[in-house]
Every structure is written in structure tokens, then in C-alpha cells.
Amino acid sequence: MQVVVVSPYGYCSGVLSAISLALKAKKDNPSTPVYLLGMLVHNEDAVKMLSGHGLLLLDERVAPLERELREVKPGSVLIFSAHGHPEGWESIARERNLKIIDASCRFVKENLIFGKEAASSNPLIYIGVRGHLESEAFLSNVRSAAFYDVKTNKFEKEKVHGEQPIVISQTTLSYLELEEAHKEIKKLFPKALIGKERCHSTSFRQDAIKKLAKDIDMVIILGSKLSNNSKKLEEIAKSEGFEARLVLDEQELRSLDLGNIKKVALASGASTSKETFLACKAYLESL
Numbered sequence: 001m002q003v004v005v006v007s008p009y010g011y012c013s014g015v016l017s018a019i020s021l022a023l024k025a026k027k028d029n030p031s032t033p034v035y036l037l038g039m040l041v042h043n044e045d046a047v048k049m050l051s052g053h054g055l056l057l058l059d060e061r062v063a064p065l066e067r068e069l070r071e072v073k074p075g076s077v078l079i080f081s082a083h084g085h086p087e088g089w090e091s092i093a094r095e096r097n098l099k100i101i102d103a104s105c106r107f108v109k110e111n112l113i114f115g116k117e118a119a120s121s122n123p124l125i126y127i128g129v130r131g132h133l134e135s136e137a138f139l140s141n142v143r144s145a146a147f148y149d150v151k152t153n154k155f156e157k158e159k160v161h162g163e164q165p166i167v168i169s170q171t172t173l174s175y176l177e178l179e180e181a182h183k184e185i186k187k188l189f190p191k192a193l194i195g196k197e198r199c200h201s202t203s204f205r206q207d208a209i210k211k212l213a214k215d216i217d218m219v220i221i222l223g224s225k226l227s228n229n230s231k232k233l234e235e236i237a238k239s240e241g242f243e244a245r246l247v248l249d250e251q252e253l254r255s256l257d258l259g260n261i262k263k264v265a266l267a268s269g270a271s272t273s274k275e276t277f278l279a280c281k282a283y284l285e286s287l
């Protein structure tokens with residue numbers, strides 16, 4: 001089988017840094033429980049690897065994270081995820097005598113700092129995905145922000161008091177996903193100032209799929225179904241007319257029926273490791 005590699009692939013810088021911080025935290029605290037508050041990154045294999053190193057997951061799919069945080073054993077180490085967290089959680093952690101390690105991606109932190117500053121002088125509009133930890137954390141930290149949900153186009157326009165709002169967005173949303181929201185906001189607030197994309201990890205991957213030659217039989221995206229940026233890659237591949245599949249890893253890839261496929265393009269989300277990518281590539285090339 002011919003495999004076209006869609007670059008970039010492998011972890012983005014934020015995921016790499018969060019994983020190495022978590023591994024170091026366990027190494028430095030071998031006899032203390034070290035908890036991840038939520039999936040550190042949206043990839044089951046990465047979380048499984050961290051569990052294998054002794055890190056304990058407080059899983060948002062099991063119970064609300066704030067409730068889980070309130071039950072962590074005092075004296076433990078607590079790692080905040082790459083997506084950010086409500087600042088109030090830091091006070092709860094301190095009250096419980098937890099040692100905090102913040103694995104928030106630098107772009108997420110920069111976005112929050114910029115958002116707070118902007119909100120002190122102008123109305124602020126934040127575009128994101130309802131329920132995603134990064135958006136929920138931002139909104140709880142900058143309460144005056146008017147939220148625009150990019151999935152449903154629900155917009156809290158009544159919260160915008162002023163003609164010239166500043167518009168920022170969840171870091172992993174690319175300009176392709178933001179286009180419609182920006183148009184809608186400009187219609188209502190022609191003087192709105194639209195902020196630039198802060199992280200290009202996802203838009204580079206999306207652009208690479210849009211540039212694929214049309215003789216490809218299938219686009220395979222490696223990533224979790226919990227990962228917004230991986231799901232978006234699948235959606236873009238389909239909208240470009242390709243047959244596309246989103247699979248987590250080599251095990252899931254092996255279950256695909258690739259009988260008539262001669263040429264595939266292999267892409268991956270920002271929270272899929274290089275090792276997984278190369279193992280899948282080798283498997284496909286062996287067919």
C-alpha cells in the first residue's frame with residue numbers, strides 16, 4: 001500500500017510539555033500519590049501510558065472535576081491539564097494542602113492573560129466549544145466574556161455592551177472553524193476587533209489535508225474520538241470528498257477493512273504520539 005504522510009504529525013508542543021511535566025512529577029514524588037485532574041491530553045493511549053507510570057486519573061467522564069478535586073487526599077500532588085482550569089480550583093487545592101503542578105499549555109495561558117487585559121478596556125467575545133475544558137475554564141476566569149459556541153452558533157450577544165468588542169477564541173480552533181462565527185459577529189458588531197489565531201498546530205494539519213491530491217483512496221486520521229481537533233480533521237477530509245476514518249491506534253487500524261485501498265493519506269491529531277503514527281505507517285506499508 002502506498003502511504004502519503006500528512007505533516008505535521010506527532011504531539012504538539014503543549015502536549016509534549018504536559019506529558020513530560022507529568023512524568024517528572026511522578027519521578028520526583030515516587031511515594032506520594034500524583035493525580036491528573038482530568039485527561040491531561042485528549043488521547044486514551046497517552047493517558048494509559050501515564051497510568052502505567054503510576055499517575056492517577058481523576059476522570060471528567062466519571063464525575064465533575066471540581067467534585068473529584070474536593071476528594072483528593074491531602075498532601076498529594078495534583079496536575080492541572082494542558083487545557084487550563086478555573087482559577088478557583090487552585091484555592092481548593094491549596095486548602096486541601098495539595099502540591100500543584102500546572103501543565104497548562106503556554107498558548108492557553110497567553111490567551112487567558114490577553115483576554116483578561118482586553119476585558120478591562122473593551123467588551124470581550126470568546127469563541128469556543130461548550131463543554132470543552134479550555135472554554136469552560138476561560139469563561140469561569142473571565143466572567144464578563146460573551147460566549148459564542150462554534151458548534152451550535154449560540155451567541156450571548158446581550159452580554160456585549162459597546163460597539164467595539166475584542167474577539168478571541170479557544171486555541172485549538174482554526175481559522176476554518178472560526179470563519180462563520182467571525183462573519184456573524186461582524187454583522188452585529190462591524191467595529192469588532194478579531195484576534196489572530198494563537199496556536200497553529202491544528203490549522204497546519206487541516207491545511208495539509210486540504211492540499212492532498214485527489215487520487216487518494218482513503219484518509220486515515222489517528223486520534224481520539226474525544227479530541228476536537230482530530231474529529232475536525234476527519235470532517236475536513238470528508239468535506240474535501242475523501243473517504244475518511246478516525247482511529248485511535250494500530251489496534252483499531254487493524255480492524256479496518258482496507259481490501260480495495262491502494263493509496264492512503266495518514267494524518268494525526270495534535271495529541272497522537274509520533275510512535276503511534278510511525279507504527280501505523282509501518283503496518284499500512286506492510287499491506
Ligand code: SF4
Pocket residue numbers: 012013014015082105106107108171172199200201202270
Ligand atoms: S494544540 Fe496548541 S494550544 Fe493546544 S495544547 Fe497543543 S500547542 Fe497548546
